[in-house]
Amino acid sequence: MNPSPGPVRGSLTDPHRTSGSTALLHVHLKPAAEEAVRTGHPWVFDQGIRKQNRPGTAGELAALYDRRNRFLGLGLYDPHSPLRVRLLHQGTPVRVDDAWWRERLQKAATRRAALFDSQTTGYRLVHGESDGWPGLVLDRYGPVLVLKLYTTAWLPWLESLQSWITGLFHPRNLVLRLSRNIQSLAAQRGAPADGTVLHGPPLDQPVPFLESGLTFEADVLRGQKTGFFLDQRENRRKVESLAAGRAVLNLFSYSGGFSIYAARGGAVSVTDLDLNPHALEAARHHFALNRPQFPNPRTTHHTIRADAFEWLNRAPAASHDLVVVDPPALARQAAERTAALRAYRHLVRQAARLVRAGGILVACSCTAHLRPAEFFELVRETLRHTRTRWRELCLTTQPPDHPAAFPEAEYLKAIYLQAANQPAKP
Known part of the structure; x- marks a missing residue:
């Protein structure tokens, strides 16, 4: 992924863009949507958009603006959902690059560092919008991590997600789960299917983990949610x-x-x-x-x-x-x-x-x-x-x-x- 200029300071990490590609997607909001973004709400629905400079593609970074052309924030664009933009950042422009993403993942991990001891090895590491990763969750089951996506906006980022997650947590396995509503769209795009092992050896058995000292097994490939x-x-x-x-x-x-x-x-x-x-x-x-x-x-x-x-x-x-x-x-x-x-x-x-x-x-x-x-x-x-x-x-x-x-x-x-x-x- 190559950096390109945009309404953020410094480089802009975007898997869709290469040098000389189409300008960054600009999305101008209606008053109610402007206010929601300013107060920290992480969703922009299609009816909240006043205009945009061009059609957007799934996973593209969208810069959000108010009626006076003032920068409001940055989010992931999803043309396949009424929930059109999922906010990544609100406020003044920021430098969005590989280090920015890795720091954001580290913050989610640090938030949970003191919550569990060795008697609980199954818990959530990233909880979607509330951790700054909208439409994405990451669960731990002992040595296995399960990444679940609820929007096609993350599909173009899979390679980067795998790198960031394995680089920080060093799991034995990383498994991809897709919500039912995006599985057919993922197949059309040639993305890995629900239950794909993105990293590590093949998995053919449920994964054991501890919760409060009790032993459970999670069906991370086919079970409900991420397996438990x-x-x-x-x-x-x-x-x-x-x-x-x-x-x-x-x-x-x-x-x-x-x-x-x-x-x-x-x-x-x-x-x-x-x-x-x-x-x-x-x-x-x-x-x-x-x-x-x-x-x-x-x-x-x-x-x-x-x-x-x-x-x-x-x-x-x-x-x-x-x-x-x-x-x-x-x-x-x-x-x-x-x-x-x-x-x-x-x-x-x-x-x-x-x-x-x-x-x-x-x-x-x-x-x-x-x-x-x-x-x-x-x-x-x-x-x-x-x-x-x-x-x-x-x-x-x-x-x-x-x-x-x-x-x-x-x-x-x-x-x-x-x-x-x-x-x-x-």
């Missing part, structure tokens, strides 16, 4: 602290993370329910791997393959002491909000019916289109219409390795409530 739900670590630890002597039900269990922590916390039984048979097989494997750490040698593990929504309708009442409801995102776009609200109410109402007197309900949401305060109030309001009195124990949001630097990034939330020992009076 790392963002629920703190909630899993909380469930462990509440599980002693309880019969635990883990709805939408995936590979059983909540159940393994509950078993180490002294649960008498744990039940994983999921529709995916491969996830349930992984849950059984994780239970066997970690059994030596369980204080109660008689703790039992059950798996149920079923649709949670349907199963809850016929499940026996007052059958568990701790119920975890952790569904997938029920609204992936704003248009699905109304249906998601209805689904959450149904899940909370039916799951609450299963909780015994003195038991605990943990309700989680990873839907970005539902704000934390709104979700918490939805759960409270739903439970007020049950015959049980509920005491709120705590609220949680995202863990420190998944920071949220702007409102839309606040996707994860959970509320813990305990049922009274006696039903509410009619």
Whole structure:
């Protein structure tokens, strides 16, 4: 990549440009978009653009300007998405070169340096926009790193990304994952496919890693997200602290993370329910791997393959002491909000019916289109219409390795409530 002049000081690293190529893409914003950029919001949508000097290509650096032609910032252009520019820098011009990118990656790593010890080797190293890498996440699973891209804007930068990541972290392997919405576009561009090992020897087995001293395995090539739900670590630890002597039900269990922590916390039984048979097989494997750490040698593990929504309708009442409801995102776009609200109410109402007197309900949401305060109030309001009195124990949001630097990034939330020992009076 060769430096070329632009509205930034010094060289401009851009994989699309060579000496004598087309001028840097200039994007002029409408007033509302100007204000959003000035206040630090990292997204510019297509309807926020007033004009640009020419069509842009995926991954091209776009210089942003206001109505008076004043420089606002610099971002990655994506012509394939309504989210047209993802901001890299806001404010005065900067020198953007290889050293700038490497320093930005180092900052993300330093931010997490004191968060984990040798007992936790699975965590997020880069969390998208909140770490200055919009539309990109980087997760660690022991010696293996997984790079996931959510925009085609990063595809032309893959060679540089590989160099920066391997140069700083020295992983045994670097695996590429692509979000579903860009996989066909990546194929059209001749980019590596989802699950490609960009660096290191071939991988044909799940990757083991530690979380709070427990052993899990991540399917980094084909699993959901980057292979594991790392963002629920703190909630899993909380469930462990509440599980002693309880019969635990883990709805939408995936590979059983909540159940393994509950078993180490002294649960008498744990039940994983999921529709995916491969996830349930992984849950059984994780239970066997970690059994030596369980204080109660008689703790039992059950798996149920079923649709949670349907199963809850016929499940026996007052059958568990701790119920975890952790569904997938029920609204992936704003248009699905109304249906998601209805689904959450149904899940909370039916799951609450299963909780015994003195038991605990943990309700989680990873839907970005539902704000934390709104979700918490939805759960409270739903439970007020049950015959049980509920005491709120705590609220949680995202863990420190998944920071949220702007409102839309606040996707994860959970509320813990305990049922009274006696039903509410009619």
